[in-house]
Amino acid sequence: MKRAIAWRIGLGIVGPALIVFLWWRVSRRYTPDQFPGPVEVVAAWREILADGSLATHVKISLLRFSAAYLLALVTALPLGFSLGWWTRGLDLFDPAIQILRPISPIAWFPLAVLWFGVGNAPAIFIITLSAFFPILLSTVSAVRAIPPAYLRVAANFGAKRLLLLRAVLLPAAFPTIVVGLRIATGAAWIHLVAGEMLGAQSGLGFLIVDSRNFLRTDLIVAGMLTVGILGLVIDRLVAWAERRVRFAWGLGQ
Amino acid sequence: MMSIELRDVSKRFRDARGKERGVLKDVNLVLPERTFTCLLGPSGCGKTTLMNLVAGFDKPCAGSVAINGVRVQGPDPSRSVIFQDYGLFPWRTALGNVLFALAAKGQHGKEARATAMHYLDLVGLGQAAHQHPQQLSGGMRQRVALARALAVRPDMLLMDEPFAALDTFTRFRLQDELLRLWAERRPTVIFVTHDIDEAVYLAERVLVMAPDPGRITHDMTIDLPRPCDRTHPLFLEARGKIFQALSLAQRDTVEYAI
């Protein structure tokens, strides 16, 4: 058992270390301004860490992400349940959903600015949009895929609507919904950078976009890596939360 | 307690090719309360459909299904159903599954827990109360389903081939247990099966059914001392009679050319 863990940790370190080494080798063929190597990026990190701007950017990006994700949950989950349950409703809304879904949130920029102005609001709108559809669609298919046997059992015992939702629908739909939640997390975090192009004055996306204009490629890469690492952390958190719920519900692996 | 009356009941379905098939035709039946009846027949004879109509999961296309004189509108906990695939919620423990049925009736808290544990003990699963269905064997799962069905003290028990997926020895054991549990409160039981031995062993009354269209062809009473001895000549005689009835029923059936 201990050896297995040691192997996993070992591989987990060797992988990134290899990539960093490759990165360093490739960066040597370019000037630091064109393609910074690990050393320059670490220096850039320390620069924005020292002047406090990294903390500010991370904080505000996480805030925007959380607000947007929450909004997506609160709108997509109930709507998903309704449309999954009520087939007529799905027939009504499905064409609109399928048309809107493939539109990249970036294409919404002009409307985002028109409806929400500049700064926090359009960024949150863009991020919410990118998280909304994965959650909605996975919820709809989760509800529709609930084995009719469970519904029959619930009907047989005369379970009322609230008990049905709480004790049957939610747990039965959970495994599929969670897949959508994780996809939505990834999509939302990716579009964070895009969303912050609309007149935001801070944030990790802003840092990356702003640094472009100064040709501070080292800051750009530092920003990219921060976004990537935070994205990984968030995904792991969601996975952990999922495991806890599964354990409590005996769904196991 | 519940007596069931079916009058001129017919049910038609559209099959995958859109053709209408008569799954049940002109079924007339009265089942008095506190009786144990088996529906026996090959697949396609409509026995499960008949049970679903009584349970309230479906409505007849013609005729009426009435319980104590009142038309069946939908499912109800007074008519507990046990499904072939158990229908247990994998996200709840055995105890949790029984508690669900009680919660649906409005029973919560310590009282409900006590009731649930009582029925789990009754089916011999007191120790397994905190296991999830995935951790239990097929036989144990069916016993949980039984405990759940009985915990709401139903007037009627509807069972759709509940032991079909189990091995012979587990099946025998559960048949005995079922009879033991039934003897306590004696709900009206409709037991659907395709196994002749099982029908003879369990039921006081066996309704033999045939397909195309689904109908009851023979109504036979089984008058044997309980519990049955499977090797006793009377058992074998009853078995033989039913076998004959089934063969007759089969011969009268027009075979479908595919």
Place this chain on the structure above:
Amino acid sequence: MKSHRRTHLAACIALTLAWLGIAPALQAESATAKPTLTIGYLPITDHLTIIAKERKTFTQSELKPVKFGSWPELAEALKAGAVDGAFVLSPIAINLRQKGAPLRAVLLGHRNGSVITVRADGDIHTPADLKGHTVAIPSRFSTHSILLHRLLAKFNLDPDKDLKIIELAPPEMVNALATKRIDAFIVAEPFGAQAELQKVGRVLILSKDIWPDHICCVLNLQQKVIDERPEAVQELISALIATGHEITQDPRAAAKSSKALLGQKPEVIEHVLTTPKDRVTYEKLVPEIADFVATQDALINLGVLKERIDLKAYLDDHFARKAGAGKLQ
């Protein structure tokens, strides 16, 4: 509709409305008691006068600069009315105005200020040498495109046949030059200066030598703001003009103080301001109709503008003239 379906639908609609209601509340990134004038800008030397924010005190309305990363988003914000005004390339502004946006040009951001940068180790030493090479511009809707075509015309080069013109995002131009994917670019400063300081590029010709005292970026304001808050507008324009004078008098100090709002390295800004001295100028910022006529004509000739606009109705120079008449601060 069954009652529980109605409740579901109602709940979803209510939630969506709640969401739409939250959105405006999230608009304020910082709450100020005083009224504000939000002005959009890019971190380029063309918009250097925005440092008036740090140097002047405002009594009528607080100046709130809103930084953007690139032209499209800034243009969108201006078009949607999400900002009170912005420094905009005149071609973009004329295009917006032609589409019906209620904007007025009230002050120039600067004059001159662009440069054609070529590869430091390349073989282009005179404009005629551009023949057979690839030149990058930021967009067809830019003064840089106009300047390039003017230069080519002067040297009898056919823009369609004698060389290749591509559109490229400004931050990518320096790298493209360094990796030899392009041979030259013309764009707002300080990208040219950055290429110089990185030693990948050198100046071929300054824009002031292509078209002396040409206009480029112009401060545009929403008509509504001019109507409702003329005193605040006057205060802003006076401050910007005064700042322009200060930059002329002490470019080094200006470069230093640009760090907060622009973020560029001060030495890069200083290089643009001083090498040579009039590479970019912040004097004579009153919008003159002749400059705009020339710009509009060029856009029509290039085929990027389909219809002329009424320039008299578009310009509003009375704020600038009033400020210019006053004393230097």
